[in-house]
Amino acid sequence: MNQQDVIIGLENIDKKFQNTPALRGLDLSIHRNEMVALLGPSGCGKTTTLRIIGGFERPDSGLVSIRGKCVFDKKRFIPPEKRKIGMVFQDIALFPHLSLSENIAFGLKGSKSDKNQRVGEMLELIGLVNQGKKLPHMISGGQQQRVAIARALAPKTEILLLDEPFSSLDFQLRRQLRQDIKKILTQLDVTVILVTHDQYEAFSFAERIVMMHDGQVMQDGSPLECYQNPKNTWVASFVGTANFIPAKIYEERIVTPIGILMNKQRETSGDYQIMIRPEDISILPANKGEEQGIVENSMFLGNREIFFVKLGSGQSIRVQVQTRGNIRLQDPVRLHFEHYKLFKKA
Amino acid sequence: MNFFRSWSGINLFLCLLLSIPLFTIFISIVPPKIEIWSYLFETRLIELLINTFYLTIGVGVGSFLLGTSLAWIVVMYEFPLKKVFDWALILPMAVPAYVIGFVILTAFEYGGIVPGALEYLFGIEGFYPDIRSGLGVIIVMSLVLYPYVYLLARSAFRDQNQSYLDAARSLGVTQKMLFIRVALPLARPSIVAGVSLALMESLADFGTVAIFSFDTFTTAIYEVWFGMYERSAATQLASMLLMFNFIFFWLEYRTRGKAVYYQSSGASRKQKSFRVSLPKKIILFSYPAIILCCSFVFPVAVLIYWALDVWDMQVQSRFFEYAFNSLLLGLLSGLIIIPIALILAYGKRLNPGIISFLTTRISTLGYAIPGSVIAVGVLIPLSWIDYRINDITSYLWDYSPGLILTGSIAAILFAYTVRFMTVGFNSVDSSLLKITTSMDMAAQSLGLSRLGIMKKIHFKLIRSGLLTGFILVFVDVMKEMPATLLMRPFGFDTLATWIWQLTSEAMAKQAALPALIIVAVGLFPVIILIGLDKKTSFGED
Numbered sequence: 001m002n003q004q005d006v007i008i009g010l011e012n013i014d015k016k017f018q019n020t021p022a023l024r025g026l027d028l029s030i031h032r033n034e035m036v037a038l039l040g041p042s043g044c045g046k047t048t049t050l051r052i053i054g055g056f057e058r059p060d061s062g063l064v065s066i067r068g069k070c071v072f073d074k075k076r077f078i079p080p081e082k083r084k085i086g087m088v089f090q091d092i093a094l095f096p097h098l099s100l101s102e103n104i105a106f107g108l109k110g111s112k113s114d115k116n117q118r119v120g121e122m123l124e125l126i127g128l129v130n131q132g133k134k135l136p137h138m139i140s141g142g143q144q145q146r147v148a149i150a151r152a153l154a155p156k157t158e159i160l161l162l163d164e165p166f167s168s169l170d171f172q173l174r175r176q177l178r179q180d181i182k183k184i185l186t187q188l189d190v191t192v193i194l195v196t197h198d199q200y201e202a203f204s205f206a207e208r209i210v211m212m213h214d215g216q217v218m219q220d221g222s223p224l225e226c227y228q229n230p231k232n233t234w235v236a237s238f239v240g241t242a243n244f245i246p247a248k249i250y251e252e253r254i255v256t257p258i259g260i261l262m263n264k265q266r267e268t269s270g271d272y273q274i275m276i277r278p279e280d281i282s283i284l285p286a287n288k289g290e291e292q293g294i295v296e297n298s299m300f301l302g303n304r305e306i307f308f309v310k311l312g313s314g315q316s317i318r319v320q321v322q323t324r325g326n327i328r329l330q331d332p333v334r335l336h337f338e339h340y341k342l343f344k345k346a
Numbered sequence: 347m348n349f350f351r352s353w354s355g356i357n358l359f360l361c362l363l364l365s366i367p368l369f370t371i372f373i374s375i376v377p378p379k380i381e382i383w384s385y386l387f388e389t390r391l392i393e394l395l396i397n398t399f400y401l402t403i404g405v406g407v408g409s410f411l412l413g414t415s416l417a418w419i420v421v422m423y424e425f426p427l428k429k430v431f432d433w434a435l436i437l438p439m440a441v442p443a444y445v446i447g448f449v450i451l452t453a454f455e456y457g458g459i460v461p462g463a464l465e466y467l468f469g470i471e472g473f474y475p476d477i478r479s480g481l482g483v484i485i486v487m488s489l490v491l492y493p494y495v496y497l498l499a500r501s502a503f504r505d506q507n508q509s510y511l512d513a514a515r516s517l518g519v520t521q522k523m524l525f526i527r528v529a530l531p532l533a534r535p536s537i538v539a540g541v542s543l544a545l546m547e548s549l550a551d552f553g554t555v556a557i558f559s560f561d562t563f564t565t566a567i568y569e570v571w572f573g574m575y576e577r578s579a580a581t582q583l584a585s586m587l588l589m590f591n592f593i594f595f596w597l598e599y600r601t602r603g604k605a606v607y608y609q610s611s612g613a614s615r616k617q618k619s620f621r622v623s624l625p626k627k628i629i630l631f632s633y634p635a636i637i638l639c640c641s642f643v644f645p646v647a648v649l650i651y652w653a654l655d656v657w658d659m660q661v662q663s664r665f666f667e668y669a670f671n672s673l674l675l676g677l678l679s680g681l682i683i684i685p686i687a688l689i690l691a692y693g694k695r696l697n698p699g700i701i702s703f704l705t706t707r708i709s710t711l712g713y714a715i716p717g718s719v720i721a722v723g724v725l726i727p728l729s730w731i732d733y734r735i736n737d738i739t740s741y742l743w744d745y746s747p748g749l750i751l752t753g754s755i756a757a758i759l760f761a762y763t764v765r766f767m768t769v770g771f772n773s774v775d776s777s778l779l780k781i782t783t784s785m786d787m788a789a790q791s792l793g794l795s796r797l798g799i800m801k802k803i804h805f806k807l808i809r810s811g812l813l814t815g816f817i818l819v820f821v822d823v824m825k826e827m828p829a830t831l832l833m834r835p836f837g838f839d840t841l842a843t844w845i846w847q848l849t850s851e852a853m854a855k856q857a858a859l860p861a862l863i864i865v866a867v868g869l870f871p872v873i874i875l876i877g878l879d880k881k882t883s884f885g886e887d
Contacts, residue, residue: 055516080516081517081518081520083516089512089513093510107516107517107518109518151513151517
């Protein structure tokens with residue numbers, strides 16, 4: 001990707017709300033037709049970032065450009081209605097007094113027949129043909145959100161901002177709608193930014209994840225990268241579950257409470273934390289006296305089992321394995337692992 | 347247990363009793379009395395219809411413009427004293443329209459405060475606008491009745507999800523057009539409901555139109571009843587007024603239900619105010635300030651000035667007697683209405699279903715019926731009973747006791763009970779609704795009898811609701827004018843009827859003290875309202 005492809009650019013954005021910083025020197029570029037998820041806990045600044053792109057918040061300082069044109073700097077502020085960016089909201093926000101067709105036509109300009117044609121196209125796109133006369137409260141939440149997306153896309157919008165669009169729906173519906181909408185959006189030439197606090201939503205929807213925390217970008221990469229190769233302990237623990245075990249490196253060896261490993265990456269000697277995903281650990285029954293830990297709690301999840309193993313050091317480790325049923329509470333066990341990630345202690 | 351079953355019987359009985367006036371008016375229309383209608387048509391019906399039409403359109407437009415614009419400004423913009431205006435703009439509700447009416451009328455008259463001040467301050471002489479006109483009535487009523495629209499429009503704007511506005515802007519709507527394209531259509535049900543309430547009040551008003559010599563149905567009923575003793579003509583006029591009022595009653599009821607769809611669902615973003623420049627801020631500050639001055643500050647200030655001016659004469663006059671009468675009627679009405687409201691609301695709770703729904707609904711129609719209509723509807727059956735009593739006594743003992751019921755305090759109290767049952771019932775019922783059935787079940791499972799639940803749980807929880815209802819009834823009775831004028835016993839006056847007497851004799855200054863008392867008392871429910879309002883609107887902060 002070269003610089004030409006950048007459709008949205010944020011440079012060194014600062015934003016405070018009543019003296020609490022929401023964004024601190026944020027830099028972010030989004031490329032044409034990318035599907036990006038801004039992922040982070042509530043208060044991390046992801047929604048503020050989205051609203052700054054949309055023009056609903058003014059940054060305190062920095063520079064925002066859209067389609068190569070500056071829309072915000074010290075002198076300039078282009079209001080949202082001039083930015084030609086579609087937005088879909090958590091609370092759906094279909095106008096309750098307008099029919100579905102009227103909602104979709106809300107942002108359209110031009111002759112009546114042009115409008116009708118475009119509304120027809122959009123209704124077809126979202127699979128609600130012949131339902132245009134209904135009022136929003138007459139259709140389901142999932143259908144409402146699809147109409148909201150149609151409304152945002154109707155004026156031939158190239159950029160679509162989705163602010164937690166699925167979180168007002170129940171779990172089953174959410175998964176279904178996510179797939180539907182992803183399918184719709186990948187057909188179109190549209191750049192999508194999704195804001196969410198739900199990592200599974202982000203992983204299944206986007207090809208690029210921007211992890212945010214305390215108003216800064218923690219990691220920016222593919223879902224797999226973020227999961228397998230987190231840049232820091234915060235990312236590691238926010239994405240999936242992680243065990244952190246203290247480790248020491250002496251020259252060529254990594255010494256941990258559950259075994260000694262070779263220092264293949266040639267890390268410098270010192271105190272470390274070793275991060276291991278629960279599914280990367282295997283668990284074996286052990287004879288008394290040879291155990292590394294004792295099973296103190298377990299959860300049965302059908303095809304999987306989760307064990308909490310108390311180590312000799314007192315620390316509890318989470319282990320997730322395929323269900324075999326050969327290990328019970330209070331059993332002495334040994335643990336084995338291969339994938340891991342080292343973080344140097346500050 | 348049987349006692350609780352028979353409760354719906356009690357409700358039905360109360361419902362029948364309370365619907366006597368309405369029923370009387372209804373049956374008087376059928377069969378239509380051709381000669382009376384043609385007589386009315388020839389004399390004044392056309393004028394009355396035109397005036398009513400004019401008043402409805404005028405007050406409708408006036409209260410809509412004032413209420414909606416003030417609500418929008420207060421919700422959406424930042425300007426000095428915004429938080430104060432937010433509640434202060436409700437204050438005109440405490441002032442009966444007829445009080446503002448006579449204050450403004452007197453203040454603009456020859457030798458009044460306004461022309462005097464203009465001459466003294468600016469040297470403008472001979473400024474005497476024709477206030478005593480239809481336009482004058484409309485302005486005065488709009489100034490007093492806009493809070494109905496303001497309250498409902500404001501909560502509609504406030505509850506409007508910020509996302510609606512953001513969505514509209516992302517679709518190309520400018521900040522200035524948001525009001526027209528999004529906010530106003532969304533608030534429409536609430537605004538229609540508010541305007542309907544204001545129009546119901548304006549149709550029921552007697553005092554203001556009487557002072558301004560602007561004939562409407564209420565004044566015509568009064569004149570026909572007293573001036574011509576044409577009871578059936580008055581009844582027909584009352585039926586017509588009732589019909590108009592029910593149109594707005596129905597409109598209000600219908601749109602209220604609709605407003606539910608227009609509220610946002612789920613989590614919503616807090617409303618963000620628009621930032622504006624300093625000159626605009628000054629304009630935004632001046633507008634509500636001027637409205638509040640005209641509708642509350644100026645009239646109250648003038649009343650205080652006048653009351654002090656004629657203080658000695660007041661004390662000598664019969665002020666205390668009339669104040670006592672008002673107080674007595676208010677207290678007695680509260681003591682009658684609140685227990686009945688409690689019985690109705692409790693019956694509805696014990697036996698929910700279509701019958702209790704209908705009985706409570708019909709029993710509480712009174713607020714939709716103008717006082718003059720109720721008065722006529724009460725007087726007709728009562729005078730019928732009086733005549734029968736006289737027939738019987740003169741036949742048996744050759745003695746006529748005269749009119750016992752008509753023109754008695756009991757008759758007035760009955761009319762008040764019908765008219766203000768709604769107020770009492772709503773506050774009792776809403777406090778009773780907060781007690782969930784699972785609370786009852788929890789108490790029952792812990793061994794409390796039904797009577798015990800009533801005593802130990804329900805009564806304790808609804809006490810404040812009962813008190814609120816009592817205060818609201820008391821204040822409404824204090825302000826009530828047309829029914830009292832039509833029904834009071836000879837030589838009996840309340841503060842409200844006294845104000846009417848004094849103003850019709852051009853003694854406005856003397857009317858200032860009783861008017862001030864009514865305004866002061868009227869402030870209580872408005873303060874309660876403001877308190878409730880703050881709880882709901884600032885609860886999240």
